[in-house]
């Protein structure tokens with residue numbers, strides 16, 4: 001179990017070792033990414049995904065499609081949709097072609113996971129090109145080595161990223177199937193870990209996580225930014241036709257700052273919280289740490305262990321803070337190590353600040 005699942009790596013590794021895997025994260029982005037990285041897809045589903053994406057890419061290239069209308073801003077139901085939702089302009093034809101293609105699939109033809117996976121691949125493609133264009137900022141045309149037609153290049157990138165994704169899902173499947181091919185998928189929970197509970201029969205042998213760091217990141221705010229720029233537009237009628245499970249996809253990007261509460265609440269130790277109330281941060285941090293460590297203790301079987309990686313911030317010694325929280329919940333400290341903050345001056349006089357102090361902590365439930 002990973003109580004701060006992030007991208008879901010713990011779940012992937014667990015399953016490749018033949019373990020049952022459970023992940024919890026408050027961020028809809030984390031759950032979206034983890035769900036698709038942990039997909040135990042059938043080859044029929046993966047074929048359907050490849051076919052859909054390749055059709056949509058052809059449609060984007062020829063421009064021969066009409067995209068279904070998106071939700072219109074309305075005060076009645078509180079839905080304010082910004083149609084282009086932060087999607088870079090050169091990606092909009094691809095996004096619209098995908099919507100047009102998906103509007104023509106029936107729920108019996110492909111399952112909702114295929115539908116969601118197509119949006120996942122598009123989001124990855126959009127994010128990747130944005131990252132690389134931030135780095136390179138090519139001047140003039142032709143430098144990217146593409147055809148010179150950006151819509152068509154993006155369509156090709158989308159197909160390429162989908163192919164790569166399908167290949168990786170198959171590899172993941174092959175490793176998992178060396179154990180029990182019928183093992184259930186990882187169970188993923190989009191919620192605040194402090195509200196999480198496992199039934200007695202589901203308690204786990206091990207918790208493995210890199211948890212939140214005090215005052216260092218803003219995960220929920222990052223998730224909203226990624227959602228807005230992801231390119232996914234799932235209209236109500238799409239969502240009705242497909243039983244979509246992902247909050248990430250079913251949320252309409254608001255034209256204003258009014259995101260639903262799932263995108264705003266529950267994050268522990270954010271940087272924003274530190275900035276807005278630095279004086280009470282430390283006390284709140286310890287209370288939150290006590291609460292999540294208590295949940296971890298409750299989820300473990302007797303004899304089960306929790307391996308936690310954590311980094312310091314906001315002048316808090318997170319090792320002490322977690323060990324204290326563990327003691328309150330009856331967890332015993334078995335082992336640990338600390339990597340001290342490294343920094344110094346290089347020969348050219350520049351100062352480097354390589355890493356924050358980080359700890360590994362191993363706790364056990366008696």
Ligand SMILES: C[S@@+](CC[C@H](N)C(=O)[O-])C[C@H]1O[C@@H](n2cnc3c(N)ncnc32)[C@H](O)[C@@H]1O
Nearest residue numbers: 004005006025026027192193210219266267268
């Ligand atoms: C350091 S990242 C996790 C990385 C992940 N464990 C890994 O090893 O790949 C911390 C995660 O904690 C999540 N998080 C923050 N507050 C949370 C809460 N109250 N409940 C559950 N998850 C939370 C964030 O959304 C973020 O994804």
